[in-house]
Structure formats: C-alpha cells, structure tokens
Amino acid sequence: MVSDSTINASIPNVSKDFGKKKRANRSAKLKQCKLDARREQWLSQVKNKNCKEEVNVPVVGGGKFNGPAIVTWKKAAQCCKVLEVDNPGVEEISHHFSDSESSPSNSPTNALVGASDANQGHNSNSNLSPGRETAEGLNFEGQLPICENVDAQLEKSKSVGVGILGRGSENCKAWRPDDAFRPQSLPNLAKQHSFPTGAERLQGFGNPWVRNNMTPRVPTSCPICCEDLDLTDSSFLPCPCGFHLCLFCHKRILEEDSRCPGCRKEYASEPVEKEASVSGGSLTIRLARSCSMSSSRV
Amino acid sequence: MAAMNGGYSDNTPAADPAGPPAKQNVAPAKTVDTQSVLKRLQSELMSLMMSGDPGISAFPEEDNIFNWKGTIHGSKETVFEGTEYKLSLSFPADYPFKPPKVKFETGCFHPNVDVFGNICLDILQDKWSSAYDVRTILLSIQSLLGEPNTSSPLNTQAAALWSNQEEYRKMVEKLYNKPAA
Numbered sequence: 001m002v003s004d005s006t007i008n009a010s011i012p013n014v015s016k017d018f019g020k021k022k023r024a025n026r027s028a029k030l031k032q033c034k035l036d037a038r039r040e041q042w043l044s045q046v047k048n049k050n051c052k053e054e055v056n057v058p059v060v061g062g063g064k065f066n067g068p069a070i071v072t073w074k075k076a077a078q079c080c081k082v083l084e085v086d087n088p089g090v091e092e093i094s095h096h097f098s099d100s101e102s103s104p105s106n107s108p109t110n111a112l113v114g115a116s117d118a119n120q121g122h123n124s125n126s127n128l129s130p131g132r133e134t135a136e137g138l139n140f141e142g143q144l145p146i147c148e149n150v151d152a153q154l155e156k157s158k159s160v161g162v163g164i165l166g167r168g169s170e171n172c173k174a175w176r177p178d179d180a181f182r183p184q185s186l187p188n189l190a191k192q193h194s195f196p197t198g199a200e201r202l203q204g205f206g207n208p209w210v211r212n213n214m215t216p217r218v219p220t221s222c223p224i225c226c227e228d229l230d231l232t233d234s235s236f237l238p239c240p241c242g243f244h245l246c247l248f249c250h251k252r253i254l255e256e257d258s259r260c261p262g263c264r265k266e267y268a269s270e271p272v273e274k275e276a277s278v279s280g281g282s283l284t285i286r287l288a289r290s291c292s293m294s295s296s297r298v
Numbered sequence: 299m300a301a302m303n304g305g306y307s308d309n310t311p312a313a314d315p316a317g318p319p320a321k322q323n324v325a326p327a328k329t330v331d332t333q334s335v336l337k338r339l340q341s342e343l344m345s346l347m348m349s350g351d352p353g354i355s356a357f358p359e360e361d362n363i364f365n366w367k368g369t370i371h372g373s374k375e376t377v378f379e380g381t382e383y384k385l386s387l388s389f390p391a392d393y394p395f396k397p398p399k400v401k402f403e404t405g406c407f408h409p410n411v412d413v414f415g416n417i418c419l420d421i422l423q424d425k426w427s428s429a430y431d432v433r434t435i436l437l438s439i440q441s442l443l444g445e446p447n448t449s450s451p452l453n454t455q456a457a458a459l460w461s462n463q464e465e466y467r468k469m470v471e472k473l474y475n476k477p478a479a
Contacts, residue, residue, distance in 0.1 A: 224394055224428045225334045226341040243429070253428065256395055261429035 222246035224253075224261060238267055335393050339363050342431045354436040356387065364389045367403075368436055376444035377467040378408075381474050385415075385439070387432060397426035400435060407473045409446040409457035417442075418452050 218234045221227060224245050233246040243262025245253075250267075253259065258267050340363070346356060356368035366387040372378025384403040390396045400422055402415035410418040421430060421438055430438075451457035459466050 221341075224338070226338045227334065249428070252395060259427070261427040264425070264427055 219244050222249055224249040239263060239265065241265070332391065335389065335391060336363060338394060339389060342433070345431070346433045349433060351433065351437065353440060354433070356385075356432050356436060364391075364393075366398075366432065368400075368432070370436055370440045370443070373440060373444050377463055377470050378443045381470065382476065385436075387435070394428040394431070397422050397430070398432075398435070400439070405473060405475060406443075407453070407456050407470050408443060409448050409451040409453050409460055410442060411456075412452040416452065418447075418450065 218229070220229060220234075222229055222233065222245050223243075225248065227246060227248075229244065229246055234244065236247060236250070237244065238250050239260035239262060241260060241263035243260055245261065253261065254267060259265065260267055339358070343356075343358065353371040353373065354368065356366050359365045359367060366389070368385040368387055370383045370385060372381040372383075382404075383406055386399075386401050386403050388399040390398065400417055400419075402411055402417065404415075405413075406415070412418075417439065419438060419442055421427070422435070446457070446460060448457040448460050456466075456469075459469060
C-alpha cells in the first residue's frame with residue numbers, strides 16, 4: 001500500500017502499540033463503524049461506475065484516497081462520542097451511525113460522492129444491495145489498514161492529552177467553514193486536512209480557536225481613530241513593531257511626520273507585508289493592493 | 299464638513315470598498331475631521347472611566363468635549379504624596395495626530411512646570427505619538443512629578459532644591475493650595 005506508508009510515518013509506533021493494547025476492544029468497535037462508513041462510500045462509487053479498477057484506485061492513490069479517509073475520520077469521531085458517552089454495543093453504534101448517515105446535511109459523505117448518493121445511501125442502509133457486497137469484497141483488505149491507522153490516530157490524540165470527545169467537536173468546527181464551498185474544492189481541501197499531516201497540524205490548521213491563541217492579538221478597532229478595523233486594516237502591518245492602525249490613519253501619518261505611533265520609528269517606504277491572522281489567497285491579494293496604494297503615495 | 303471629502307471623513311466600515319481608491323484623491327491632511335476626533339475622545343473617556351486607574355481622572359467640560367479637566371494625585375513615597383493637582387487638557391481639531399495642550403490649573407512647584415502651569419514634557423511636544431491618550435498623558439505627568447528632569451528645568455528654583463528632598467517636601471506643602479472641588 002502506497003498511502004499506508006505515508007500514514008505510518010506520522011504516527012509514532014509506541015503510542016500506536018500502546019493504544020492498541022489498551023483499547024483493543026474499543027478499537028474493534030471503532031473499526032466496525034468505520035468499515036460501515038467506508039462501505040457506504042465505496043458502495044456509491046461502485047454503483048456509479050460499476051468498475052473494479054475505479055474502486056481500487058482510491059485506496060492506493062493519494063488524491064482520491066484522502067477524501068474518503070477524511071470522511072471516515074469524522075465518522076470515527078462521531079462514533080467515538082457515542083463510545084465515550086455510554087459505551088454501547090456494536091449494533092447500537094451502527095444504529096447511531098446510520099442515523100447520521102441518513103441525514104445529508106450532517107454528513108460530508110453525501111457532498112463527497114455526489115447528490116445521487118443521498119438516495120442510494122438510504123437504500124443501502126436498510127438492505128444490502130449487490131453493489132454493496134461487491135464493494136465490501138473488493139476492498140476489505142484494502143480498507144482495513146487504513147482503519148487501523150485511523151484508530152492509531154485516535155489513540156494518539158488521546159495519549160497526547162486531547163480527549164476524543166473534544167476532538168470530535170473540534171473536527172466539526174474545523175470543517176464547518178469548508179462545507180459552504182465543498183462541492184468544487186473538496187479534493188484540495190481534503191488533501192490539506194488529510195491524515196498524514198498529523199494530529200497537531202490538523203488542529204492548528206483547521207481550528208480558529210487554536211489559531212487565535214497562537215497569533216498576537218489584533219485590535220478590533222483602530223487605536224488612533226477608534227473606528228472598527230476591517231479585514232484589510234487588521235491585516236495591514238505598516239511597521240515591523242506590529243502596531244496596527246487603519247489605512248486612513250496610516251495615510252494621515254504618512255502625510256505628516258511619517259512615524260509609527262507604536263514605536264516612533266519612521267515608516268519604511270515599503271510597508272512590511274505580513275499576514276496577521278488569516279492565511280489565504282484572497283487576503284494576500286487585498287494586502288498587495290493596500291500596500292501598493294500606500295507605497296505609490298510615498 | 300463630512301460632505302467635503304465623502305468616504306474619507308465618514309470612516310464607516312460600510313464605505314470601505316470605495317475607501318481605498320477614494321483615499322488617493324483625498325484632499326490635504328488639513329481637513330478637519332471633527333467626527334472622528336469626537337469618536338476618539340468619547341472612546342478615550344470610556345476607557346479612562348473603565349480603567350479605574352488610581353490617582354488620575356479626567357472628564358470633559360460640560361459644553362465642550364475638546365476641553366477636559368483632569369486631576370492627578372501625587373504618588374506615594376514622593377514629595378508630592380497627598381497632594382492633588384487640577385489640569386486642563388485642550389484637544390486640537392487634528393487630535394490625536396497633534397498632542398493636546400495640557401496645563402496645570404493648580405500651582406505646582408516642580409522643576410518641569412512653570413509658574414503658569416505649562417508643562418515641559420517631551421511626549422506633549424516632539425515625542426508625541428497618536429497612540430497616546432488622556433490616560434497615558436495623565437499617568438506620564440503623574441510619574442513626572444516624582445521623577446523630574448532637572449537638566450532642562452522650567453522652574454530653576456525647584457530644580458535646585460530637588461536634591462534636598464526634605465526641604466523640597468516642605469516647599470511643596472507651603473506652596474500647595476488644595477484645589478477647590
């Protein structure tokens with residue numbers, strides 16, 4: 001398995017083994033959940049394409065693999081919640097699971113495999129269609145290692161000190177912004193947030209709360225004129241000292257003594273470009289515009 | 299006055315998309331932007347009242363938010379302990395890009411305060427920064443009381459006496475007239 005090795009690279013063997021011993025029983029239940037989730041996915045793909053190769057490719061290949069894996073991860077988190085709360089039997093888990101599966105808005109699966117999946121998913125939940133069995137038979141060996149890695153990730157996150165319960169809700173939070181534009185950009189997003197990035201990266205990347213804690217605090221209003229800072233203003237850092245102010249006040253100061261109010265040093269003719277809080281293409285473009293504007297004035 | 303330069307003096311976030319291009323066309327910095335000065339002063343008043351710093355206070359005069367009256371209490375363990383000084387702060391129309399004019403209303407025997415109450419403090423002159431506000435001004439003056447700059451005094455007598463703290467304290471007590479509330 002190609003993708004298998006990349007996944008293993010980010011997981012310390014110690015915690016993996018440790019976690020497995022400790023929670024062999026629980027992980028078996030988890031595995032069951034995740035297998036169910038994956039069966040759902042593969043099923044819809046098989047139904048769409050009805051082709052063996054098409055089914056096998058996602059398991060091995062990097063790009064296609066990531067999407068389903070993420071979904072499984074989220075599902076796993078959901079199941080973990082159930083496990084944490086009342087530790088039910090496997091049947092109950094799968095019951096919970098199919099509940100979340102059948103509601104299209106809650107589950108990323110549907111967005112992933114397309115709108116037609118909503119109906120198919122419903123059918124296959126209640127009775128095993130031939131297509132489902134095909135998918136199962138073809139992919140069971142392929143899926144299992146992936147699911148084990150999911151377990152290992154979960155175990156690791158526990159051993160690191162992040163409760164699975166909290167982890168699950170975190171995940172939801174991290175994914176919510178993406179849901180809006182999921183249909184077009186899902187493959188890329190899935191790649192960014194995929195397992196091999198590791199638990200720490202996943203947290204820092206997707207969770208706005210963590211991000212806010214890590215970056216210095218940006219004031220919500222301009223300290224000079226007390227007007228609210230918009231996105232352009234709050235990402236505008238004209239001085240290396242990090243003093244934030246709005247573009248209007250900055251312009252005004254440039255016209256007068258041209259010194260930063262924060263450190264009294266003269267503003268450089270080219271303002272420091274720095275992304276303050278949000279990273280993303282659109283922001284960089286805005287920054288470039290504001291910077292070119294101020295530099296043309298100087 | 300807001301009509302003079304449209305989007306610039308409005309300073310509303312809603313006007314932002316039009317803001318940056320309009321900025322370049324904006325006329326000279328001399329344009330008085332009373333609205334934003336008002337907002338700034340109101341915001342300062344709010345934060346000053348919320349901060350609850352001991353020993354300083356300030357409040358606008360009844361009819362004019364551009365004129366404030368402030369009070370400073372002499373810090374403990376200085377020769378000014380137990381004294382209270384009234385000050386007037388007068389904000390220019392281009393505040394905070396220009397410093398306010400700050401004067402002692404109560405006579406203050408201090409090396410950097412002259413007989414008219416003028417204060418020689420760098421942050422009120424060339425070291426002014428628009429990031430300063432009433433609160434930091436008053437705190438600076440409060441700390442100036444206990445730590446004068448005797449090398450460039452406005453009151454040479456006070457500067458000369460500063461080295462003798464006991465005598466200085468006596469002088470402060472002698473000259474101090476508690477301001478009328």
